Structures are given as structure tokens and as C-alpha cells.
Amino acid sequence: MKLQELIQNLHRYEVSSRENPDITSLAMDSRKTKKGSLFFGIKGYTVDGHDFAFEAVENGAVAIISERMLDVNVPVIVVPDTTRAMAILADVFYGQPTHKLKLIGVTGTNGKTTTTHIIEAICQHHQLKTGMIGTIYMKIGNQAFPVKNTTPDALTLQKSFQQMIENDVDTVVMEVSSHALHMGRVHGCDFDVAVLTNLTQDHLDYHHTMQEYQFAKSLLFSSLGNIYNQKKPKFAVLNSDDPSSEFFKRATAAQVLTYGIKQKSDIMAKNVVTSAKGTTFDLVYDNKVIPIHLKLVGKFSVYNVLAAISACYVSNIPMSTIIPVIESVTGVPGRFEVIEGGQDFTVIVDYAHTPDSLENVLKATKQLSDKNIYCIIGCGGDRDRSKRPLMAAVAVNYANKAVFTSDNPRSEDPEQIFSDMRAGVLDRNYEVVEDRRNAIYKVISEAEKGDVVLIAGKGHETYQLIGDRTIEFDDRKVALEAIHSKISS
């Protein structure tokens, strides 16, 4: 595509020259810029991408989108906001892919990854060609690709959608993080269905207040638009048991479908019974009552399943297709994943890293056994500090013994993180073992027949971020090693 043809789509811009090179790719990272790239200078949280414009030109960039005039020997297009310009041009350059896709966005503090996986499974069973974007990977059909963010920047995102279309995908389900909504990473995405899981405390390092966090989440619902097109109806799927849903309802002009367990909702689960073997409930909708048997455990799983049922139901997938899938779903990597190494106690690896998710998962864990519950937990560095004492309090309140250990300390001193955690607890039924491997080995060596060990916070992660080092670390592998070493000793 020619530069001039592309930049016509910008709302306001000034150009340094009338040259009109061919643009063969878009780039926001000088290190990944190729011959023929249009480079965007983005002011980041760490560095200012404008400072790398020269390097981008050396690597082959044929034009630069910038917030200020730059002294480089290729055309510079000056715009008020390069991030916004990048979203607009990515949408155009990749052929407005979301206009051709059914796009389901899932937001909320906890349960996004799990809910998107259940939606994907239902869509696949309905013979749809699926794409998925989220915390663990980007998927085209069943082929997975690595990701850096839960919701990627606009360039990566629109390019992924284009690749999906090239591979005949018709339906995409994606996690939409509050960071992405706030930073405009999803500007240009034509969502058909927006789903809320829940809203509880997290990310206050970034959003500062729960009001701001809620506002960021509401952008997904307002992005459904303000017009009614009968050929492309849009739906907001809200959790009526979560008080924030009232706010999201006001943020959207789209049709609202509600789900819940307690409050009257369009799609309800009544008579929920949870046990170690799974969960049963009556699915109530449209004056029908259908008994459901889930393999998933914990009341929180019922919410994720209801959210997925609702998103698929408004997408015209019949309940007769939806129900067998939800009854067969067994779980998602690193979410309540049971580690089996022939031991006589239960070991679970889970991704709970907020007070609410930890409480939910510990409640579910307690149902598995009357014996001791151990909880190994840490809190991420360079992230919301105010959730640390709350998470520590939850761990100590629900577990018989809590072990505080390092999660991803990043640039923070682990001692500071433990000190923040300690501030939330008075009890003495916890200890601190900084090294995560040692913590896992210690608890597994102490666990006795029938006990349950919950290793929380890192789930599917295969690394630990300590200072500026990334070391290989997988809770599931370490737990298995510890189990084998205990059994063989």
C-alpha cells in the first residue's frame, strides 16, 4: 500500500515531504523494523520510541509516524497521538479484519482465560473456525503462538486478526485487559459480544482507584457502539451478581443479557452443589430448567460457565450444542490443575493472584479434603502493592498453613514484598520461604495423606522474573520433581 493512500485515513497530520513510498509492513519496534516498514514512534513507560527512529530508518523504515518533526531522511508524518494513529492505520493496513469476523471480547478481573477457553470449545463443537487471543497464547484453530501481553498492542492484534482470516477463521474470542482498554490497544476492533466476568481489586498500581479501573473496563461495553443494526446485533453479557454490572449496563447501548446465581438473570444457575468430584446445578433460561453436571470444581467455575453459555447463546449457538461441551470441559492449563505424581495427597497449581481469586480457589480447595490445606503464595513485584496484605490475609484465613514465597519479584526486593504481605496478617500459621523451589519442596515434604497443597499465583507461567533476569520455572514441573523426590526417599 502507498504511504499517501494509507495516511489519508488519519484525522489530522502534517507531512515533511510528498514522497510516496510503498509500505510493506508496520512496525513500532526499531529492532523489528524491516525494509519497507512504516515506523511508529511510541512514548512508552520505559523509553520514548521516537528516540529509535534513526535506528528504524537504518533498519529499512521508509517513513515515520511521529509526534514531533524528526531529522531523518525519510518522510515524517506528524500526528497529535502516535498510539491512536497506529490503531487507525493498523486497522486499515490489515484490511479491517474485525469487520469480517465475529468478535467476542471477555473482560473482568478473574476468569477471562478460563471463560475464553470454554467459549472456544463450544464454538469449535459448533463447527466454527476459531481464533483465540489471551494470557497463555494466541491460537489459530488449534495451533498456538506465544504472546507477550494478554491483549497485545494494536499492530500485533490487527496482524493476528488478518492471519486468522487468511486461515479461514470466522469467530474470535479474546481477553480484553483493562490496560489494553485504557491504552487503546483495541481501538478499531468491531466487537459483537462483550462479556464481563467480575470486577474486584487488582491493578491499582496502574489505575489508582477502583473507579478508574471500572471506567477502563466499561470502555469495552461502550465500544459496542451507539447504533442498532439488525443484521449485526451487538450484545453485552453481564454478571448480575456483580455490583459493577449496573455501571456497565449504563455504559452500553447494546442489548444486555444477564447471568447469575443469586440475582434474577436471563441465564441462571439454581441449586448449585459443589463437591470434589465436580459441580451440579439447574440451568434456568427461557422458562426451561436443565440439570447440568460439570467436571469443573468450585462455585467460581459456575460463573465462568454461565458467562460462556451466555456469550454463545447470544451468538445463536443452540443450547443442545452448548450443554454437552460445558459438561465435558475439564480445565485450562495452570488453572486448578491437579498434579499427579502417585502421591497420597493432592497438589494443585493455580493462577490466583488477586484477593478474590485466591479466596474463591481456597474455598474450592477446602471442599476437597477435611485434612490440612497448605497454601504457597507470593505477590508479583512492580504490580499493585495494596493487594498484598489482602492476599496474605486470605491465605492465612483459609489455609491451615500458608507459606509466603516469591512470585515474580521483578525489580522489587522480595523482603519488601513479604513485609507488605505480613502487614495483612496477625496469625502465626505462616512462614516465609523466599526461594519458590524450596517453598514447594518444603511443603510437599511435610504434606501427609489426604492433605491438599495449593500452589497459587503462577499457573501456566514457565518462568520467574527476578530483577532483570528471566529464569526457567514451572510450578507444575517443580511440584512433580518434589513429589518424586519425596516418594523415592
Ligand SMILES: CC(=O)N[C@H]1[C@@H](OP(=O)(O)OP(=O)(O)OC[C@H]2O[C@@H](n3ccc(=O)[nH]c3=O)[C@H](O)[C@@H]2O)O[C@H](CO)[C@@H](O)[C@@H]1O[C@H](C)C(=O)N[C@@H](C)C(=O)N[C@H](CCC(=O)O)C(=O)O
Ligand atoms: C506497562 C505496559 O503495559 N507496558 C507495555 C508497553 O511497554 P513500554 O511502555 O514499557 O514500552 P517501552 O519499552 O517504553 O518502549 C516504547 C516504544 O519504544 C520502542 N522501542 C524500544 C526499544 C528499542 O530499542 N526500540 C524501540 O523501537 C518499543 O517497541 C515501543 O514501541 O508496550 C509494550 C508493547 O506493546 C507492552 O508489551 C508492555 O507491556 C508490558 C510487558 C506489561 O507487563 N504490561 C502489563 C502491565 C499489561 O499490559 N498487562 C495486561 C494484562 C493485565 C491483566 O492480567 O488483566 C495485558 O494485557 O497484558
Ligand SMILES: Nc1ncnc2c1ncn2[C@@H]1O[C@H](COP(=O)(O)OP(=O)(O)OP(=O)(O)O)[C@@H](O)[C@H]1O
Ligand atoms: N469467575 C471467577 N471468579 C473468581 N476467581 C476466579 C474465577 N475464575 C477463575 N478464578 C481464579 O482466578 C485465577 C485466574 O483465572 P483466569 O486465568 O481464568 O483469569 P484471568 O481473568 O484471565 O486472569 P489474568 O487477568 O491474570 O489473565 C484462576 O486460577 C482461579 O484461581
Ligand SMILES: N[C@H](CCC[C@H](N)C(=O)O)C(=O)O
Ligand atoms: N496479568 C497479571 C499476571 C500476574 C501474574 C503473577 N504471577 C504476577 O507476576 O504478579 C499481571 O500482570 O498483573
Ligand SMILES: [Mg+2]
Ligand atoms: Mg487471562
